[in-house]
Amino acid sequence: MSFVATTPKPANETTIDNDGFWPAVSPSDARAAMRLDDGTVTAVRLRQALITAMLEVGRDLVDWTEARLAEGHKTLDDVPSRTVIDGKSMLLHSYLQAVYCYAKASLIERMPDYDMSAAGQRKQEALADAPADLRRDALWAISLIKGRARTTVELI
Numbered sequence: 001m002s003f004v005a006t007t008p009k010p011a012n013e014t015t016i017d018n019d020g021f022w023p024a025v026s027p028s029d030a031r032a033a034m035r036l037d038d039g040t041v042t043a044v045r046l047r048q049a050l051i052t053a054m055l056e057v058g059r060d061l062v063d064w065t066e067a068r069l070a071e072g073h074k075t076l077d078d079v080p081s082r083t084v085i086d087g088k089s090m091l092l093h094s095y096l097q098a099v100y101c102y103a104k105a106s107l108i109e110r111m112p113d114y115d116m117s118a119a120g121q122r123k124q125e126a127l128a129d130a131p132a133d134l135r136r137d138a139l140w141a142i143s144l145i146k147g148r149a150r151t152t153v154e155l156i
Helices: 027-033 043-060 062-070 090-110 118-127 130-146
Strands: none
Touching (some): 027 090, 090 130
16 A cells, blocks of 8 residues: 655646737636646646647647737637637637647656556556647647638558
């Protein structure tokens, strides 16, 4: 039997401000959405992963963003959305999905399981494809924002 104590998750993490067009991101909301409530990911590590993800998504959407700014939309909230779910636009849901997926992919790659017993090795093998799957999901969310159909291509 083993016991590993983890630091409890931070009570209130400050929101990460964005560039003005894209919304701020709440580390607490991200932590809940990515199922990181167990305290193994520190506030600093999560914040860095989210900032990097926000930069990646912003880079992937720079042309789309510039086009919306040229149309006179000052923020993402100003851009008309075909769909609103749970009081939020499809664009906002997709943006957060992309950010969370990129951030979690980064965290998984940089935090391999420290338990290298047989059970730990099996768990690590199960996570081996997770970063690629998360990046795929992020790209699909970005495609949804851009209004592009998503495509899966497999080599034969």
